[in-house]
Amino acid sequence: MKQSFLFICVSFLFSFHTNAxxxxxxxxxxxxxxxxxxxxxxxxxxxxxxxxxxxxxxxxPEAQLVxxxxxxxxxxxxxxxxxxxxxxxxxxxxVENGFHEVEIHRVVEQYGSLxxxxxxxxxxxxxxxxxxxxxxxxxxxxxxxxxxxKIVQIYWLGExxxxxxxxxxxxx
Numbered sequence: 001m002k003q004s005f006l007f008i009c010v011s012f013l014f015s016f017h018t019n020a021x022x023x024x025x026x027x028x029x030x031x032x033x034x035x036x037x038x039x040x041x042x043x044x045x046x047x048x049x050x051x052x053x054x055x056x057x058x059x060x061p062e063a064q065l066v067x068x069x070x071x072x073x074x075x076x077x078x079x080x081x082x083x084x085x086x087x088x089x090x091x092x093x094x095v096e097n098g099f100h101e102v103e104i105h106r107v108v109e110q111y112g113s114l115x116x117x118x119x120x121x122x123x124x125x126x127x128x129x130x131x132x133x134x135x136x137x138x139x140x141x142x143x144x145x146x147x148x149x150k151i152v153q154i155y156w157l158g159e160x161x162x163x164x165x166x167x168x169x170x171x172x
């Protein structure tokens with residue numbers, strides 16, 4: 001009797017764990033889906049945890065995230081991170097401060113399995129904010145393999161007084 005009860009409990013727990021795993025396959029089925037997932041997973045109000053497993057799933061294993069900006073001396077600099085490096089360096093900030101990134105315009109160029117996407121964004125601390133605190137462009141490279149899109153690299157540059165977003169990358 002005890003063995004049967006134990007078997008039922010273990011089976012239930014295994015079944016619950018298996019069913020609790022999330023299926024992110026739809027995120028990779030189209031360019032629209034992967035971009036929606038990318039912006040969606042990093043966005044959230046203050047105190048809202050992000051789904052970092054979903055984030056990791058969007059990238060090839062060797063993917064790079066490359067933020068660039070001017071340093072204190074006014075020289076352009078950059079950092080190269082893995083998706084986990086981004087999570088480690090920015091994850092707590094996103095949750096502690098609230099952060100929403102919204103795509104406002106997109107330019108796509110594709111050749112076979114190679115895709116380049118210029119994604120103009122606005123950043124807000126809360127979804128209800130009327131004015132963005134930042135804007136910029138994400139240069140996103142993707143590969144389509146076995147029917148799924150994956151991100152190879154994201155290189156981004158925020159707008160500044162010296163570097164205003166060009167009209168061709170803004171909504172009409």
